[in-house]
Amino acid sequence: FDIIKYNSFTKEKYGAKEISNIKGCIEFKNVKFKYNSKELFDNLNFKIKPNQMVAIVGKSGAGKSTILKLIDKNYEIEEGEILIDNFNINDLSEKTIKNNISIVSQSPYIFNLSIKENIKLANPKSTDEEIINVCKKAQIHDLIIEMVNGYDTIVGENGVILSGGQKQRLAIARALIKKSKIILFDEATSALDNNNQEKIKNIIKDLTKDHTVIIVAHRLSTIVDADNILVLNDYKIVNSGTHNELMKKCIEYKNLYEIEDN
Numbered sequence: 001f002d003i004i005k006y007n008s009f010t011k012e013k014y015g016a017k018e019i020s021n022i023k024g025c026i027e028f029k030n031v032k033f034k035y036n037s038k039e040l041f042d043n044l045n046f047k048i049k050p051n052q053m054v055a056i057v058g059k060s061g062a063g064k065s066t067i068l069k070l071i072d073k074n075y076e077i078e079e080g081e082i083l084i085d086n087f088n089i090n091d092l093s094e095k096t097i098k099n100n101i102s103i104v105s106q107s108p109y110i111f112n113l114s115i116k117e118n119i120k121l122a123n124p125k126s127t128d129e130e131i132i133n134v135c136k137k138a139q140i141h142d143l144i145i146e147m148v149n150g151y152d153t154i155v156g157e158n159g160v161i162l163s164g165g166q167k168q169r170l171a172i173a174r175a176l177i178k179k180s181k182i183i184l185f186d187e188a189t190s191a192l193d194n195n196n197q198e199k200i201k202n203i204i205k206d207l208t209k210d211h212t213v214i215i216v217a218h219r220l221s222t223i224v225d226a227d228n229i230l231v232l233n234d235y236k237i238v239n240s241g242t243h244n245e246l247m248k249k250c251i252e253y254k255n256l257y258e259i260e261d262n
């Protein structure tokens, strides 16, 4: 009640512009952003084309996750513009933003409900057939049907019966059932086993047929196939290119890649 009464959280502000058929182009133009008094981005610029898979890499604390949070309108920028299909995101309606952008976070919140209900939360109108389809795409269907109660299996408090990789795949299924054009992926920092890692890598690759995917990558082996990789250092993009290009021209990238056990 205190929270409601005093309105201590700043509310997200939305515009009135509705777009029903988003292409999925994202652009940061001269973006300036700070957390309270902590200056982060001074003049951040990049552009992502529809159906591209773009990865953001850099040391811990470089500002990678913040970029996803800004696209998802968790914070307001100080100067510049964030554009989706050339519209400033502040002009877009809440429905347009919420329907078209999904974030698959490091620890997706899973409710103590059945698997089916957890997915339906993202789109209450979805049919059983649609739910099965997205679970197949997220490579979690086989696992679900092996469970005693299948899609009606209750997953426990915060999905306790699921592993980290399985929870992420369930979160991908949720993003797909919403038919979000833009999927923001904050890769789990905790190590996934090779099998899960390979699965997530293949799922992401498959997603780019219909979606724009931005992935904050903690393990570079996941993103060697990305169309473009932005290398972030001290809140600045110091280089960009494909994996092969960056291995040749970007010492920061080469160092990040080589300290990993690839």
Ligand code: ADP
Residues within 6 Å of the ligand: 035, 036, 038, 040, 058, 059, 060, 061, 062, 063, 064, 065, 066, 067, 216
């Ligand atoms: P990365 O994803 O590259 O590890 P983040 O975007 O999470 O980096 O963080 C960038 C910087 O911003 C870090 O120094 C972090 O401590 C700081 N930061 C992140 N979230 C907040 C917040 N909510 N308030 C203040 N500072 C934050």
